[in-house]
Amino acid sequence: MLEQDVEVINKAGIHARPSALLVKTASRFNSDVFLSCDGTEVNAKSIMSVMMLAAAMGSIVRIRTEGPDEAGAMEAIVELFQQKFYED
Amino acid sequence: MPHTKKKRISLQEELIIKGIAVSGGYALGPVGIIRSAIPEVNEFKLTSPGDILQESERFQRALEATREQLNHQIDEAKKKYGKEYGQILESHFLILEDEEMIRGTLKIIQGQHINAEAAFSTTMDKFKNSFLKSSNEYLRERAVDIEDVKRRVLNNLLGQQRVIHVEEPSVIVADAIKPSDILNIDRARILGFISESGSQVSHFAIIARSLNIPAVVGIVNVTGFLADSDLVIVDGQSGEVILNPYPATVEKYRRKIEQHKKETRALASMAPLPCITQDGRAIKLMANVELLDEVPTALQLGAEGIGLYRTEYLLFTKREIPTEREQYDQYAVIAQRLAPLPVVMRTFDVGGDKVPLEILTDHGYVHEDNPFLGWRAIRIGLECPEFFKPQIRALLRLAAKYPVEIMLPMITGIEEVRAAKKIIQQCQHELQKEGLAYQENPRIGIMIETPAAALMADVLATESDFFSIGTNDLVQYTLAADRGNPKVSNIYSCFHPSVLRLIRMTIETGERHHIPVSMCGEMASNPNATILLLGLGLKEFSVLAPMLPKIKKIIRHTTFEYARNVAASIMELQDVHAIERMAALEARKILGR
Numbered sequence: 001m002l003e004q005d006v007e008v009i010n011k012a013g014i015h016a017r018p019s020a021l022l023v024k025t026a027s028r029f030n031s032d033v034f035l036s037c038d039g040t041e042v043n044a045k046s047i048m049s050v051m052m053l054a055a056a057m058g059s060i061v062r063i064r065t066e067g068p069d070e071a072g073a074m075e076a077i078v079e080l081f082q083q084k085f086y087e088d
Numbered sequence: 089m090p091h092t093k094k095k096r097i098s099l100q101e102e103l104i105i106k107g108i109a110v111s112g113g114y115a116l117g118p119v120g121i122i123r124s125a126i127p128e129v130n131e132f133k134l135t136s137p138g139d140i141l142q143e144s145e146r147f148q149r150a151l152e153a154t155r156e157q158l159n160h161q162i163d164e165a166k167k168k169y170g171k172e173y174g175q176i177l178e179s180h181f182l183i184l185e186d187e188e189m190i191r192g193t194l195k196i197i198q199g200q201h202i203n204a205e206a207a208f209s210t211t212m213d214k215f216k217n218s219f220l221k222s223s224n225e226y227l228r229e230r231a232v233d234i235e236d237v238k239r240r241v242l243n244n245l246l247g248q249q250r251v252i253h254v255e256e257p258s259v260i261v262a263d264a265i266k267p268s269d270i271l272n273i274d275r276a277r278i279l280g281f282i283s284e285s286g287s288q289v290s291h292f293a294i295i296a297r298s299l300n301i302p303a304v305v306g307i308v309n310v311t312g313f314l315a316d317s318d319l320v321i322v323d324g325q326s327g328e329v330i331l332n333p334y335p336a337t338v339e340k341y342r343r344k345i346e347q348h349k350k351e352t353r354a355l356a357s358m359a360p361l362p363c364i365t366q367d368g369r370a371i372k373l374m375a376n377v378e379l380l381d382e383v384p385t386a387l388q389l390g391a392e393g394i395g396l397y398r399t400e401y402l403l404f405t406k407r408e409i410p411t412e413r414e415q416y417d418q419y420a421v422i423a424q425r426l427a428p429l430p431v432v433m434r435t436f437d438v439g440g441d442k443v444p445l446e447i448l449t450d451h452g453y454v455h456e457d458n459p460f461l462g463w464r465a466i467r468i469g470l471e472c473p474e475f476f477k478p479q480i481r482a483l484l485r486l487a488a489k490y491p492v493e494i495m496l497p498m499i500t501g502i503e504e505v506r507a508a509k510k511i512i513q514q515c516q517h518e519l520q521k522e523g524l525a526y527q528e529n530p531r532i533g534i535m536i537e538t539p540a541a542a543l544m545a546d547v548l549a550t551e552s553d554f555f556s557i558g559t560n561d562l563v564q565y566t567l568a569a570d571r572g573n574p575k576v577s578n579i580y581s582c583f584h585p586s587v588l589r590l591i592r593m594t595i596e597t598g599e600r601h602h603i604p605v606s607m608c609g610e611m612a613s614n615p616n617a618t619i620l621l622l623g624l625g626l627k628e629f630s631v632l633a634p635m636l637p638k639i640k641k642i643i644r645h646t647t648f649e650y651a652r653n654v655a656a657s658i659m660e661l662q663d664v665h666a667i668e669r670m671a672a673l674e675a676r677k678i679l680g681r
Contacts, residue, residue, distance in 0.1 A: 015226060016179060023182055046181070046188035048215045048234065054224050 002074045004085045010084035013056040018085035023031040025076050033077060044075025102334045105307055109327035110293035113302035114345045115280030116338065119318045120258030121311055127246035131206035142371040143197050147204040149449060150244040155184050156455040158240065164507040183237045185388060189476065190214065205245045212238040256501050259320050265292040275299065275381045280322035282329055284310050297384050298633040304329050313433050355637030359390035365638050369648040373640055374630040376608055383425050386633040394431040395556065395630020396608035397422060400438050412478035416485060423490035432533065432556065435479055437497040441462025451475055459565065465498030470507050480515045487527035493531045500540040505551045537561035542590035549601035557594055559609025578672055583667045588659065595625045604628055616675045618642040623655025638679065645678045
């Protein structure tokens, strides 16, 4: 199991498009991927759960990956946050 | 479709809107709108482990079917409305793949033993409610998307439900009219049809013509500006829809409707007369039938049999393959009504373009970009005995009592005919073992509706008892033009010389091999084509019931010799437009106008 904290640095936060991107990326991996923010943890392969997280700019999101390709999954998800979901 | 503001036009003025006429005649009456509604979900307990497994699978299949439909819509939406609208639908796609939603639903089915639609509904509502409770306005708005996806899946689980309020004779109005809508309304209450989508060749348009009901399509946002009970006129000749007509207009159309009725009656008086040319060539004139409602018209107008009975409508009304018994009972009604006249029953001719997708999905159908070149008709039948056999058994049993013939659609080569006959023989063995009466020597014919079949007619004739030319598909496959696509529909013409050569080839081959050749495609119902077809040697026509008198009139007013000369001249022509002009001229000489 891997864990890492990231900050939401894109202006709009995790709204529709970033959520879709997160789910599509997480779904490429066999490992379980979870995101937590403000005490709520959600399955990153569930679009409705990720949207409900509604993480705004500046919030800290903890990523947890667990499974055969957990390192790859972690790397891909962290990159999305760092690249501001290719927005801004 | 993008959300168009629904605006009620309040008017005192008469409003004329031009659409496309797809079925002739006139109608005047109140509007009756068909709307889609969310199917009602009932919860019940599953009692056996088998049921639980079945419900879980049914849920997964409904999701898969919805994904297929959505994928298709996303492609269409991107083409028509640009990327942005496509993206909204893509987010719907992600909801269909939502792991928590799928897991949650399966947990309720398997843990609480609740049926699929109730379990799914509960799960989706939970998500929807948490969105609705959000302080974030954007998230609250997204509840609409969840509801939309829920409706899509429920439609696949429960069958789309249509709400129809037609208590008095009405002009039926809908965004899209489905064949099942027509089945669900008493024929006497249908005065006419107005629809936003559809074309000449839409399924409902074909039915409208065969039932002699005027229909106009292409009226954008029609359910938006018409309301139940508004007075409306449908002009199936000009394609006009007149809303809020002035008294003078109403009076004008009352007279037109009277006149039209008189003409129809005059033509109907031809019914008892024999269908024979002036130089004594007898032509067998039959009717195409899909609905039971059409049979009385066909008989009144003097049909000498049913040259094409489309069995597919059974699939449109039910959402699964009807059992052998259900099929037998349905077919028997028609066969009984017609006896001693023959009925040619065509086995299920369905594919990805015709609606009951969930039936096909159950048998391994996957989304096709090009359903007309895909898995359809006999191709499904040969691969899925569970699809084909109940129908064949029903037809074999029926043929023991009535003159019922079996017709195989979408044949391209001899191996398909042989494979189908092998299955038919298997069915005969089974019936024999079960001690049920069946026809030992059924008449088995094939549709000639692919260029391959026309070109191979001499070979196919060795295994066929008769040919029936299906022009709608033959034209589209020969000219590689989709009749539903306005950009290329001008290319689509049954008078194209290439099509005429294939037709001539088929008729001549049938003659050489002493098997009857009929035509059941729409060309047979086209008065402009009658003399040409007669001249090419066609002896059997199977036409839309209301067209019987007109076609008979032409045949009775010409000679075979004259028709042969016309056909010979037409076959010399190289240009489709020249052929169309000459054919139309010949029809006008007899019918006037």
